Amino acid sequence: MPNQTLQQIIDAMTPLQRLALHNEHQWMEMxxxxxxxxEAxxxxxxxxxxxxGVSQASISQLESSNSNPTIRRLLxxxxxxxxxxxxxxxxxxxPMNYETVTIPVRSSKPGPKPKPARMQ
Incomplete structure (x- = not known):
């Protein structure tokens, strides 16, 4: 239907469609x-x-919105x-949780050591 607001479109979705939209939004934010x-x-x-242990092109692909990396690559x-x-x-x-630990990477460029960023 033309001229629908985003909220009207979301309201017309099934619960499963809303869950898929929510998951896609979280994926993009991550x-x-x-x-x-x-970059920071x-x-x-x-x-x-x-x-x-991968190419720059692999990292570029992983960082694109069209990527579908394995959990191992993402971790x-x-x-x-x-x-x-x-x-x-x-x-x-x-619930069964799997948590990772952090290991900061250093740039090959000269300068101060980067501080590990934290994901909240």
């Missing part, structure tokens, strides 16, 4: 946060790729910029 943390630390995609990226990712899988009301 990617934006990881990119911001990498002065770490290039090439530096990050070296630490993660490696996050750890390398000093971020912590917590994954919660809930089954029958019982």
């Amino acid at each position: 990617l934006d946060s990881l990119i911001h943390m990498r 630390a002065g770490v290039s995609q090439e530096d990050l790729g070296r630490v993660c 490696s990226h996050a750890l390398s910029v000093g971020a912590k990712i917590t994954i919660t899988v809930e089954h029958g009301g019982v």
Whole structure:
């Protein structure tokens, strides 16, 4: 229907569609946060790729909104910029958490050591 507001479109969605939209929004926010943390630390995609054992092109692809990385690749990226990712899988009301630890990466460029960013 033309001229619908975003809220009207969301209101017309099924609960499953709203959940998918919410998950996509969270995914985009997480990617934006990881990119911001990498840049704030002065770490290039090439530096990050070296630490993660992948090419700069792989990091670029991971940081694009069209990417669908494996959990391992995403955790490696996050750890390398000093971020912590917590994954919660809930089954029958019982949550099972997987948490990472942070390991800051250093830029190959001269200058002060970057401080690890924290993801809230």
